[in-house]
Amino acid sequence: MNEAAGRKVARRPYAYGQIRGQRQLPALPQENVRERRKTGRALEEIVSGLPDDIARTLRMMPDKMSRSLEEIRFRAGRPVMVYAGGKEYEMYRSGEKNLSQEEVEKIFHSLVRHSAYSYQEDLRNGFVTLDGGHRVGICGRAVTDGHGNIAGIRDISSVNIRRGQEIIGVSDGIFPHLIDARGRVLHTLIVSPPKCGKTTVLRDVIRNLSNGGYKVGVCDERCEIAGASGGICGFDLGPRTDVMDSCPKDTGILMLIRSMSPDVIAVDEIGTKADVAAIERACVSGVAVAATMHGESFEDVLHSHVGPFVKKGIIRRLIFLTDTPAPGTVADIKNSSGLSLIHPREMKWETERHD
Numbered sequence: 580m581n582e583a584a585g586r587k588v589a590r591r592p593y594a595y596g597q598i599r600g601q602r603q604l605p606a607l608p609q610e611n612v613r614e615r616r617k618t619g620r621a622l623e624e625i626v627s628g629l630p631d632d633i634a635r636t637l638r639m640m641p642d643k644m645s646r647s648l649e650e651i652r653f654r655a656g657r658p659v660m661v662y663a664g665g666k667e668y669e670m671y672r673s674g675e676k677n678l679s680q681e682e683v684e685k686i687f688h689s690l691v692r693h694s695a696y697s698y699q700e701d702l703r704n705g706f707v708t709l710d711g712g713h714r715v716g717i718c719g720r721a722v723t724d725g726h727g728n729i730a731g732i733r734d735i736s737s738v739n740i741r742r743g744q745e746i747i748g749v750s751d752g753i754f755p756h757l758i759d760a761r762g763r764v765l766h767t768l769i770v771s772p773p774k775c776g777k778t779t780v781l782r783d784v785i786r787n788l789s790n791g792g793y794k795v796g797v798c799d800e801r802c803e804i805a806g807a808s809g810g811i812c813g814f815d816l817g818p819r820t821d822v823m824d825s826c827p828k829d830t831g832i833l834m835l836i837r838s839m840s841p842d843v844i845a846v847d848e849i850g851t852k853a854d855v856a857a858i859e860r861a862c863v864s865g866v867a868v869a870a871t872m873h874g875e876s877f878e879d880v881l882h883s884h885v886g887p888f889v890k891k892g893i894i895r896r897l898i899f900l901t902d903t904p905a906p907g908t909v910a911d912i913k914n915s916s917g918l919s920l921i922h923p924r925e926m927k928w929e930t931e932r933h934d
Contacts, residue, residue: 712806789817
């Protein structure tokens with residue numbers, strides 16, 4: 580038995596032991612064969628770039644854990660930690676359980692296929708994106724140029740792999756609120772703190788719009804929405820979706836409008852003045868916008884760069900998400916005046932999805 584976090588935890592043969600529960604989320608629903616294969620593919624996309632000994636242990640992860648996998652964290656001087664289903668697990672290794680800084684550096688270079696130079700632009704933002712839309716965040720010593728701008732990161736001390744997830748149907752409950760009586764898509768903003776499922780819900784909104792007959796242009800600056808590799812989407816975005824990835828949002832939005840005549844532009848994590856200016860051009864062009872942003876409340880939105888669009892009634896729908904009882908749960912749907920459009924009982928559908 581292993582004493583940790585004030586209670587005893589049995590060490591298991593698959594080399595994981597739960598050491599601390601986070602939010603006690605309900606178990607995920609039983610998945611069919613297709614979903615299990617998709618889960619296995621996602622896990623393989625993540626571990627295939629890791630050193631053999633770590634990859635081998637992670638592949639032994641129990642099915643329930645792999646289905647609810649959220650993050651895998653590597654820190655110098657600390658053990659490997661796995662976050663799944665709202666709980667934290669420690670990965671046990673034979674010999675020294677704590678990682679050295681050299682091992683963390685090796686893990687990073689292995690994930691980027693020993694070609695960090697090709698990810699230089701992403702590294703300036705502190706992360707890279709793997710095939711399948713999985714984000715790898717890094718910490719270490721920032722290297723700056725003569726103007727104080729981040730030029731890169733060295734002496735890497737932490738690596739966090741955050742799984743990109745696809746939940747088909749997670750937006751079904753909110754989708755009717757995004758279309759008006761004449762069938763026009765309303766300008767929509769999905770708002771939540773980090774790790775509450777913004778990108779997952781946006782991805783499913785795109786799929787529903789595309790399946791519903793709308794042409795959707797996706798500006799996927801960080802390659803997370805589509806999870807594209809070699810020009811092929813890793814996630815189901817529907818049959819009428821065109822993706823421009825690895826392109827700055829302000830540039831990509833205009834390119835999509837000019838070249839693909841979309842009915843809807845979808846973009847993740849807007850926030851800068853340049854992002855908002857590009858969205859304004861889309862609105863003026865008669866193209867609907869579906870976007871996400873960080874925030875917790877209607878007031879947060881009003882005080883952001885997007886605030887003027889809400890006050891003027893341009894953005895007509897605001898979807899607020901929470902991670903209780905699980906990421907992707909709808910907390911509220913508001914109009915541009917801040918009035919709630921749903922009764923709490925209407926949100927029951929989202930909660931029941933995770934029971």
